Amino acid sequence: MxxxxxxxxxxxxxxxxxxxxxxxxxxxxxxxxxxxxxxxxxxxxxxxxxxxxxxxxxxxxxxxxxxxxxxxxxxxxxxxxxxxxxxxxxxxxxxxxxxxxxxxxxxxxxxxxxxxxNGRKIPAFVLTEPNAGSDAANCTTEAVEMDDHYLINGEKIFIMHGDVAEIAILFCKIKDKPKLSAFIVDTNQPGWKARTLKNKMGMRAATTGGIFLKDVKVPKENLMGDIGKGFRYAMGTLDSARIGVAAQGVGIAQRALDESVARAKERVAFGAPIAKLQAIQWMIADMATRLEAARCLTYKVAKMADDGERYSLEASMAKLYATETANFCVDRAMQIWGGYGYIGEFSIIEKLYRDQRVLEIYEGTSEVQRLVIAGNIIGR
Missing domain, CATH: 1.10.540.10 (Acyl-CoA dehydrogenase/oxidase, N-terminal domain)
Structure with missing residues (x-):
C-alpha cells in the first residue's frame, strides 16, 4: 500500500x-x-x-x-x-x-x-506543574519583577528533557498580573534544580525531569513576547505538537501491524499458519483500516498547517484518533503474538505496548482532545 x-x-x-x-x-x-x-x-x-x-x-x-x-x-x-x-x-x-x-x-x-x-544545546518546554497538568492556566510558579530582571520560584514536573535542558521555555505568572507569561531561561544557575524521574513505563531513552526553581534569575530582555500572552503561546505550540504526536501514533501502529502480519504468516497452529484463521484476519483488517484513517487525519492536518489554515480542531482530532489507534494496534499485536509478545526477550511488541501508552496523555490527554473537539463543534 x-x-x-x-x-x-x-x-x-x-x-x-x-x-x-x-x-x-x-x-x-x-x-x-x-x-x-x-x-x-x-x-x-x-x-x-x-x-x-x-x-x-x-x-x-x-x-x-x-x-x-x-x-x-x-x-x-x-x-x-x-x-x-x-x-x-x-x-x-x-x-x-x-x-x-x-x-x-x-x-x-x-x-x-x-x-x-542542530543539537548543540538541549531545550525544554516547561509548562506542567504538580497541580497544573490539563489545567495549565492554574500554574502557581511565579516571577517577581526586580530592577533589571525577574526572580522565579516554583516547581515543574513531567518535563521532557527537563533533567538535562540547557535552555528552557518557561511558562509562569508574573506577580500581580493574572495571566501566564513566557520566559527563555538559561538553566545553568544555582537556583535551577533538576532531577531525572525514575521508572518510566516507556519512551525510556527520552528522559523526563522534575524541576525546582528557587530565585532563578532571568534578565528582563528574556521575557518572550508580551506579558500575559504565555498561555496563548503554549496552546499554539501544543496545537503544532499534536501533529507530531499523531504521527508518533501512526508510526507505532504501522510497526504493530507489520509485526502482526509477519507473525501471523509464520506462526503455525492447528496445522496451518494462524493467518488462515478468520479471528486473526479480522484483527489485522481492523488494525489496517484504523491505521489508514489515522494516517489520513494526520496528513490532512499537516497539509492544513502548510497552507496556513487554522487547524486546532483537526490537530485534536488527529492526535486523539491516531494515538488511540496506536493503542488498539499494539493491543491486537499483543494478542496475535501471545506470550512471545508479552515477553520482551522475544519481540518488540512488549516495548511498543509500553511506549504507546503515554501518547494518550502528553500534549493534552484524550479527554482534553474531546473537550477541544466538542467545544469547536458545539460551540462554547
Missing part, C-alpha cells in the same frame, strides 16, 4: 531508514533497558541534530531544514516506526524550539534557535 500523499514523503522515509539502520537499531535495546538512574543519550541526540531532524520544519534562516509540516509528520512517523523514544527525542527538540521561532523577537531567534535545532 502506498502511504504517500506527496512525492516528497518517500525521500523522508528513505532518509530515516538509512539513519535508523546505522544509528538507532544497533542501540535501541540498550537504551530501553538502561538501568536507573537513566542517562540522557547525548551522543545520539547530537547525531539527530546533525542529521537536521530536530529543525526539520524550522526555517533555513535559523539553520533549520525548512521542510513542510507534512514532511515533518512523515519524519516523526518513520522514526517512531523504528524506535518511538528516538522519535520523541526529535519531537521534543522541535516542540521546545517552536515557541521561540513563532513568538520570540528576532534577537532571541538568532541567539537560541540555531543551537537548538
Amino acid at each position: 502506498n502511504k504517500n500523499v506527496d512525492p516528497r514523503q518517500q525521500a523522508v522515509r528513505d532518509e530515516v531508514k538509512a539513519f535508523a539502520e546505522k544509528e538507532i537499531i544497533p542501540i535501541s535495546e540498550e537504551l530501553d533497558q538502561m538501568g536507573e538512574p537513566r542517562k540522557f543519550p547525548h551522543e545520539l541526540y547530537k547525531k539527530i541534530g546533525a542529521a537536521g531532524f530536530i529543525g526539520y520544519c524550522i526555517p533555513k534562516e535559523y539553520e533549520g531544514q525548512g521542510k513542510s509540516f507534512l514532511e515533518y509528520a512523515t519524519l516523526i512517523e518513520e522514526l517512531c516506526y523504528y524506535d518511538a523514544a528516538v522519535g520523541l527525542l526529535t519531537a521534543v527538540g522541535e516542540l521546545a524550539t517552536h515557541p521561540i521561532v513563532y513568538y520570540a523577537n528576532e534577537e532571541h531567534k538568532k541567539k537560541y534557535v540555531p543551537d537548538c535545532v
